[in-house]
Every structure is written in structure tokens, then in C-alpha cells.
Amino acid sequence: MNIGKSIKSIRIINGFTQEQFSEILNYSCQTISNWERNISFPSITTILDISEKFDVPLDKMILSNNENDEFFKKKIFNRAIQLLKMNESLSIKNICKTSYFNIPELLCFFKNDSELFCFVIEECDRNIENKIMDIKSKDKCFKSFLLDLLKILYCERSILHLLYTSSDLSSYWVNYINRKYYKIYKDNFIKNHNFNELDFSLFITVLVDLIKNWLSSENIVSPRRFYLSICHIFNKNNFN
Structure with a gap:
């Protein structure tokens, strides 16, 4: 089970920064960050609250890593297509500048821009x-x-x-x-x-x-x- 990754995917898919997400849940930014990095874990009550607020079934909150990765990759792909439509340069840096991803997150999926290009092409x-x-x-x-x-x-x-x-x-x-x-x-x-x-x-x-x-x-x-x-x-x- 990777609750941290599930919480992070829910936040990103809904377009929230950690600060915005923390305000919705009435927790500090640091607490949200700790959850996402699996340094600490939310209570069962909080998990139920997230599930209800964002209409995510509990079974989806405990998705496997591969299933969670698909959430992220879909978001990355959509952001990449938006950049292409705007005639913007496609790169890990530009995706991070125009989304809620950060460079370390994307580097978990792609070692460099060439791998990002191959991913977009294959999709x-x-x-x-x-x-x-x-x-x-x-x-x-x-x-x-x-x-x-x-x-x-x-x-x-x-x-x-x-x-x-x-x-x-x-x-x-x-x-x-x-x-x-x-x-x-x-x-x-x-x-x-x-x-x-x-x-x-x-x-x-x-x-x-x-x-x-x-x-x-x-x-x-x-x-x-x-x-x-x-x-x-x-x-x-x-x-x-």
C-alpha cells in the first residue's frame, strides 16, 4: 500500500498545490508533504475524508504503484500535448514550470528530455x-x-x-x-x-x-x- 503516492496523485489530478490541498483538509503544508513522502501517515478518519471530498473510492486510495504511476503519466501526457499546441518547447523543465509537478517527480519517470519525448510519441x-x-x-x-x-x-x-x-x-x-x-x-x-x-x-x-x-x-x-x-x-x- 502506498497512501502517500495516492494522496499525491489525487492532489495533482485535481490541480492543487500542496498549500491549496492543505487548506482544504485543514492540515499544514508540511503535513501534506510528509504524507506524500510516506514520512508520516494520515489517520483512517482523514483517509475517509479525502475519499469523500474528492470522490475517490477507498480501494483506489490503496492502488498499487503501477496504477498510481498511470495517473501521473496521463497528467504528464496531457500537459505535454498542451505545450505542443501552444508551440512551447517540450521539456521536463517546461512541464514543471506550467504544472504542479516538480523536477524530482518527473525524473522518477524520465531520466532526461529524450525519454520524455519517447513517452509522448509512444502514447x-x-x-x-x-x-x-x-x-x-x-x-x-x-x-x-x-x-x-x-x-x-x-x-x-x-x-x-x-x-x-x-x-x-x-x-x-x-x-x-x-x-x-x-x-x-x-x-x-x-x-x-x-x-x-x-x-x-x-x-x-x-x-x-x-x-x-x-x-x-x-x-x-x-x-x-x-x-x-x-x-x-x-x-x-x-x-x-
Whole structure:
């Protein structure tokens, strides 16, 4: 049981500083700090009071560390996306400056800004990956697969536009998708569609770059229109 971490997550999720939280509970700031660091512990009465005030079931007050970490990571991710939308630099320091987190707290999750970038990218990709893996499992020709892929990306264009246009994340994101999705699809398409591996590698590199330009645009055209604009690449490489 980690009551301290639970109390801390409740405070942060509700957007309170330790001072504000202490006023609500009628305890000193130092007492709240001691609870959160597990130096001392609140009474059962106080735990019940927190549970009622913030509508948190008692079983959630005694969550495992992993479950508590998910609360923090969700808050960190949301703060990171807000920074990107405001064209602010994404960093551990900036998240702390614009939220109730402090640097030691974030360093428990990320050793440096690069780890923060990877976390944000993987969270953004989580939903997209599930949809892409679904169309991958279906027996499609490459052109049909690509059109379905573009439709998925178009539906996620708001978040993808942030990733492609962020000066902090763009190169990380492009490297990530090149590494991850090339590996996923290479064997499947080379084996099942008689692609030459070298041609396929070159094609994917060009395609990733085209998709980057497409989703970086302020006026993103429809998937169908973008698809038609790159069909000549398939024709030249006989990707049917």
C-alpha cells in the first residue's frame, strides 16, 4: 500500500498545490508533504475524508504503484500535448514550470528530455497502432492497404500534425515510425507481394517523407486526394 503516492496523485489530478490541498483538509503544508513522502501517515478518519471530498473510492486510495504511476503519466501526457499546441518547447523543465509537478517527480519517470519525448510519441502511437495492425491482418493489396492507412492517419491528423511540426519531436517521431513500421511490414509485403527489398526500402523512405509533408501542412488534403497524388510511385515500382 502506498497512501502517500495516492494522496499525491489525487492532489495533482485535481490541480492543487500542496498549500491549496492543505487548506482544504485543514492540515499544514508540511503535513501534506510528509504524507506524500510516506514520512508520516494520515489517520483512517482523514483517509475517509479525502475519499469523500474528492470522490475517490477507498480501494483506489490503496492502488498499487503501477496504477498510481498511470495517473501521473496521463497528467504528464496531457500537459505535454498542451505545450505542443501552444508551440512551447517540450521539456521536463517546461512541464514543471506550467504544472504542479516538480523536477524530482518527473525524473522518477524520465531520466532526461529524450525519454520524455519517447513517452509522448509512444502514447500518441498507441491508438494508431491498434488500427493499423487491424488493417494489416486483412488480406489486402498494397494500394488498398495504403489508402486505408491514409484514412487512419487523417482521422488522427490533429495529434500527428503536432508531432510532425514540433521542433522537439519531429525527428524523433519520423525515426520512430521508420524503425517500427518498416520492420512490421517489410517481411509481409516482400514475401506476399514479391517486392524487391531494396526497392521497398527506398519506397517506404519516400512515402514516409511524403506523409510527413502531407500532415505538416496547415491545409491537409483528403486521404483520397493525397493517395492519387502518389499513385505514380506505385506504378513505377509495380506495387499492385
